[in-house]
Amino acid sequence: MAAHRRPRQRTVHRTSARTAATIALAGAATATGWDGTxxxxxxxxxxxxxxxxxxLYREAEAATEQYNGTKERADAAERRLERLRDETARKEERLGEARTALGSVAAAQYRDGGLDPALRLALSAEPDRYLDSAARIERAGDRHATAVAGVRKQLREIERLRGAARVEVASLASRRAELKRHRATITGKLAEARRLLSRLTEPERAHADRSAGDRDTLSAGAAEASNPRAAAAVAYAYAKLGSPYVWGATGPNAFDCSGLVQAAYRSAGVALPRTTYAQIDTGHRVSRAELRPGDLVFFYPGVTHVGLYVGDGRMIxxxxxxSPVRIAPVDEMPFTGATRVT
Structure with missing residues (x-):
């Protein structure tokens, strides 16, 4: 019985293998298009x-604003760290001077400290003079104690400064790691956008590339700027039409969105924050109907883009x-809010 069953098992095995192979090949043909479709x-x-x-550009710009904010915080941490190091160095120098002075006092006391004061008084040829000297020694001892307390205080202050510096070093390292992540996100998004655009023909790219936006001057009926600083900012933005977009740039020859706005107002003597998130809280909010040249206009739910309103429903x-710096309709993107710099 066993001898008859073995051939059947081999037959079943070969049949199962052929069936599995057929199914696998059929699946492969479907997946790879062997059926002709x-x-x-x-x-x-x-x-x-x-x-x-x-x-991709919007996502890259959101990452750019995060990069800008992180860089601003990293730069501030670096400045704080430098101040802490300078202050620590000054205090260490003063501590060295105090220690040198204490060493001189200690050496003098060691040289003169061999006799008991009462015996010195007994042996002194001039007791009155010795009593005066003893009083001076006692006062010197008080000054010595004060000096020691001062040194101890300086040591504690230096240790506090060193602890604060360690905190700033850790903060700076964290910020730099965050900058690296944002940079990787930005470059990845931009590389993917370039890859997609490279697939298009020249006419198709021209259509997708919004750099073809108009650069016409404003109509004669355009509103006036809200103040001279706003007018100066608008004039600066006009002068920068055609400048390239470079993420993280604040001019004078290239800009990102918040960098252009910051540079425009910097030229007018106004210091704006670096990021769109902070710029929207500068000055006071105005409605869309109240817009005047020089107002900052913000877009997208995350407040990730900003332009400078120039009147007639348009912005730079x-x-x-x-796309380089250009004029565009405010309606080109989802409007979030506006701020008037005062």
Whole structure:
């Protein structure tokens, strides 16, 4: 019985193997298109590429604003660390001087400290003079104690400064790691956008590239700036039309969106914060209907983009790496809010 069963097992095994191979081959044929139809993902249309590139640019700009904010905090931490180090060095120098003075006092006391004061008085040829000297020695001892207390206080202060410096060093290291992450995000998004744009023809890229926005002057009926500083900021922005977008840049020859706005007002003698998140809280809010040239206009729910309103429903802004500084309608992006710098 056993001898008859073995051939059947081999037959069943070969049959199962053939069946499995057939199924696997059929599946492979379907996946690879052997049936003549193919199932590879179709190439995106130019319109889909444009939508995806716009999304990538927005995400890169959000990461850029995070980078800018982190860099601002890192720079502040670096300045605090430098001040702490300078202060520590000054205090260590004063501590060295105090220690030298204490060493001189201690050496003098050691040289003169061999006799008991009462015996010195008994042996003194001039007791009155010795009593005066003893009083001076006692006062010197008080000064010595004060000096020792001063040194101890300086040591504690130096240790406090060193502890604060250690905290700043750790903060700075954390900020630099964060900058690296934001930089990687930005460069990754921009590289993907460039890759997608490279698939398009020249006419298609021209359509997707918003650098073709108009650079016309404003109409004669445009509103006046709210104050001379705003007018100066608008004039600066006009002078920078056509400048390239570079993430993290604040001029004078390249800008990102918040960098352009900051540079424009810096030229007017006004110091604005670095990021869109902080700029929107500068001055006071105005409604869209109240906009006047020089107002800051913000876009997207995360407040990730800013432009400088120039009147007639338009703004000057630094859009993205494929578009230089240009004039664009305020309606071009989802409006979030506006601020008037005062």
């Amino acid at each position: 193919g199932h590879a993902a179709p190439e995106p249309t130019p319109a889909q590429v444009e939508v995806t590139v716009d999304r 802004h630094a859009p993205n790496p494929s």
